[in-house]
């Protein structure tokens with residue numbers, strides 16, 4: 061095991077494209093709840109990303125932080141936590157973790173410095189072994205992609221305790237590398253960056269440098285719906301059109317999902333206009349515009365949601381929304 065300090069991280073700060081290839085890839089960030097995943101991703105990216113959802117249990121997509129440097133780009137996938145599925149939703153969350161893991165180029169396994177290694181950590185390790193472990197002839201585990209232990213919250217312990225902790229983690233699994241960090245204090249964050257970058261394969265920049273996260277599913281669908289109406293209605297349509305995705309309900313979350321024979325996700329969308337007189341223009345004769353827009357977007361929307369989906373479009377009036385701060389906020393501006 062080489063340490064981050066030995067490798068040095070100065071390469072992050074200089075444009076040394078002559079010697080070093082550009083590296084890019086996906087890092088799956090795993091660890092038991094509360095270990096500091098979100099805090100570390102924010103620290104690595106260098107700005108706050110809206111990772112914390114007010115309803116975390118409904119998060120369907122691993123939200124990513126994107127860190128771009130002159131020599132590398134890391135796409136950080138925040139997994140919702142590997143746990144024993146007790147409910148249908150729980151097993152769906154595990155599916156998301158599986159998806160995040162399957163596209164990973166490296167795994168960052170976070171372990172808190174101020175707590176003992178516990179059953180939760182062992183469960184994660186055995187799960188990772190299933191997917192990325194190979195037992196060699198001498199009985200040792202080898203990893204098909206780099207498995208990096210990140211020891212979080214080191215500000216909570218002293219030097220002596222840290223040394224003991226690092227030894228304990230070294231004995232826990234055959235990690236490719238072990239790096240201590242305090243994301244809260246910004247201590248050793250640069251080392252973590254360096255280690256993760258070194259673990260990436262050579263590859264091109266995948267996202268624009270200024271992009272720090274992927275746009276949410278809701279925003280992307282709202283944009284599509286708005287675009288489709290603008291196209292459908294040409295100049296007929298007033299520019300006072302705003303689209304908001306209110307809710308995406310997966311079949312297994314629907315109260316009556318057992319009876320839901322269509323098995324589709326339902327996407328509730330509000331289309332706001334400024335005046336009553338604009339409503340029939342949007343809807344069209346015999347609702348022809350709504351029908352056309354739904355048909356046109358079916359494939360794209362299914363792809364974004366990752367499931368067969370039904371668009372539920374509601375045209376509403378928000379009087380003079382463009383000049384009304386409250387309405388603007390509600391509409392996401």
Ligand SMILES: Nc1nc2c(ncn2[C@@H]2O[C@H](COP(=O)(O)OP(=O)(O)OP(=O)(O)O)[C@@H](O)[C@H]2O)c(=O)[nH]1
Nearest residue numbers: 092093094095096097098099100213242243244245
């Ligand atoms: N002392 C200390 N606390 C930290 C550090 N990083 C995170 N925390 C705290 O640990 C708690 C959990 O941090 P999060 O980043 O939300 O952890 P998480 O792993 O994303 O949590 P889940 O979303 O529940 O899985 C918060 O109260 C953080 O402030 C650190 O470096 N030092």
